[in-house]
Amino acid sequence: xxxxxxxxxxxxxxxxxxxxxxxxxxxxxxxxxxxxxxxxxxxxxxxxxxxxxxxxxxxxxxxxxxxxxxxxxxxxxxxxxxxxxxxxxxxxxxxxxxxxxxxxxxxxxxxxxxxxxxxxxxxxxxxxxxxxxxxxxxxxxxxxxxxxxxxxxxxxxxxxxxxxxxxxxxxxxxxxxxxxxxxxxxxxxxxxxxxxx
Numbered sequence: 001x002x003x004x005x006x007x008x009x010x011x012x013x014x015x016x017x018x019x020x021x022x023x024x025x026x027x028x029x030x031x032x033x034x035x036x037x038x039x040x041x042x043x044x045x046x047x048x049x050x051x052x053x054x055x056x057x058x059x060x061x062x063x064x065x066x067x068x069x070x071x072x073x074x075x076x077x078x079x080x081x082x083x084x085x086x087x088x089x090x091x092x093x094x095x096x097x098x099x100x101x102x103x104x105x106x107x108x109x110x111x112x113x114x115x116x117x118x119x120x121x122x123x124x125x126x127x128x129x130x131x132x133x134x135x136x137x138x139x140x141x142x143x144x145x146x147x148x149x150x151x152x153x154x155x156x157x158x159x160x161x162x163x164x165x166x167x168x169x170x171x172x173x174x175x176x177x178x179x180x181x182x183x184x185x186x187x188x189x190x191x192x193x194x195x196x197x
Contacts, residue, residue, distance in 0.1 A: 019190050
């Protein structure tokens with residue numbers, strides 16, 4: 001894409017062949033930072049003084065046992081007693097904490113649900129490829145951090161800064177929306193249609 005310039009201190013106008021596009025500088029930078037945080041963040045695990053029994057259904061307990069790597073990647077740790085009654089074999093011995101964010105049983109249950117049902121981004125089978133399945137509250141925390149550190153609307157950008165944002169977009173898994181759902185790019189107009197009219 002060829003950079004035309006910045007518009008309204010918030011958007012980058014680009015040209016690709018005969019089409020003009022409008023790129024939201026904040027949303028695209030936020031999405032890049034979010035994907036980077038999502039793949040690189042290792043949450044610290046806080047050990048519990050007293051292990052907490054999870055009391056899961058037999059199906060949910062089996063899912064957790066078969067997919068422990070997803071829980072460990074999110075900072076959860078467990079003690080498993082194979083000889084205990086089914087549904088009561090797992091105790092939570094460590095949970096993720098990050099700043100003022102605390103996580104617990106509801107996040108574990110959501111992660112079990114995502115594994116069982118398949119998540120919308122299809123990352124549950126790709127853990128080894130650098131993608132980590134995250135409960136929504138952890139995603140919210142990472143999205144909040146990405147938003148605060150992204151280029152803000154109202155910031156004047158030079159050509160090299162605009163080019164950096166375009167290069168980042170080409171490196172993203174899913175560059176179309178920021179984590180909060182705001183579009184990162186929109187088709188502005190077709191120059192061919194403009195010339196033909």
